[in-house]
Amino acid sequence: MRPASSGRFSNDGFGLRTLEGFDYESILGQCCEMPVGYVQIPVGIAGLLLLDGFEYSVSMATMEGCLIASTNRACKAIHLSGGATSVLLRDGMTRAPVVRFNSAKRASELKFFLEDPEIFETFSIVFNSTSFMFFYYMIGNFCSDKKPAAVNWIEGCGKLVVCEAVINEEVVKKVLKTNIHALVELNMLKNLAVFAIAGALGGYNAHTSNIVSAVFIATGQDPAQNIESSHCITMMEAINNGKDLHVSVSMPSIEVGTVGGGTQLASQSACLNLLGVKGASKESPGANSRLLATIVASSVLAGELSLMSAIAAGQLVKSHMKYNRSSKDMSKVAC
Incomplete structure (x- = not known):
């Protein structure tokens, strides 16, 4: 690359x-x-990832051993089970300017003025047509770009994507080396109950940010937007009388693009081209970035499925000791 x-x-x-x-x-x-x-950051490929009937080779830039191999394993499990499906429910960035007044009364008058639907519609047209108005700061942090915030978890920012797959029991046993009951129980305890006790904000998942960061760096995204883009809740449920596993990820604020910035660089362009999403879509503006968001979510789905399986099967520490440490490092640990 x-x-x-x-x-x-x-x-x-x-x-x-x-x-x-x-x-x-x-x-x-x-x-x-x-x-x-x-x-230089190593780049590897996970896949083929079967998503919405199409196969993708997902580029991941990382220095963490086992991450790509783990994601790749779940891609195989998803492929053998018929693939993943995705839906993009919302697409739109938010920006929240700050307007300063000399009194609270004057500020409240603007608030009530803008709450009129017709006035707000007219105002938004004017606001979106210019780069300069009377606001105090263009970005007032209510949009919380590159920072954790409940508003992005609840209302979303960027692209809201839900991705799901049904993994049959045979694949869970042979490829993921565990069983459906163990996965469902582990997800309930680790990703839901424990994170609720911890007061997690948008973090009801196993390691979403691992996958998001790796794909972001490989495809020229802004790595700092990994913060809100990694908001995710992972769900696992036994279906069809316990014979199949339904797994899903809901990600309310994926922020990706395929034009400008780091996407223009040769290596990152190559990774985007590998996915077929480089540049702007001539047929449907924004289509490439929307597709990239669903690929990110489906890659997260694979990453979540494999890591949870490794934990449930007791393989996590063993695999990291084997692949994520050199023999030289191991000798130092032993000492």
Whole structure:
């Protein structure tokens, strides 16, 4: 996924080395100021992920061993069970400007004025047509961009996606190495009850942010928006007289794009092209970003399913000790 490079390093006189061959012109003015080099992050592929009748190879950039292998295992389980389905229920970013007045009375008058539906409609048209008005700050943090907030968990921000799959009992046993009862019970205890006791905000899941971050970095998204984009509740239920497992994720605030920013870079463009969502859709504006949001959610579904299975089967620690630590690291631990 990395642009072609001669592999030669140059020294800037301060001990920093910049790898020649990177297209630094592509980042100036949109991605990074005062660049001195770039960081290499391994990229792997999970899949094929069968979603809504189509197969996807999902690029994931991570330095955590087992993450991609685990996601890939659940992709296999989902594929063998007929695939996952998704629905996008809402699509729209929120911005909440702050308006300052000299008195509470004057501020309340604006509040009541804007509560008239016809007035609000007219005002929103004018507001959306200009980049300058009388507001104090363009973004007043009620939209809570890149910060955890109940408003995004309840009302959503960006794209609201629900993704689900039915995994048959045979696949649960042979591929995921556990059983349906164990998964349902573990999800109830770990993801629902314990997080409720902890007072979790949008965190009723096993490790959604792991998957979101990996896909975000690979596809040129804003990594900081992983915060609200990882809001997720994972549900598991035995159906068909206990012979099948219904698993779903509901994610109310996935914030992704396929145009501009990091999506323009060569490596990230390659990952987006692999999914078929690079750039703007000519046929239906916004369609590519909506599809990317559903792919993110379905990847989360796979990640949740596999991690929960590993915990239920008692495989988590064993797999991490085998694949996530080198023999050198293990010797240090033993000492």
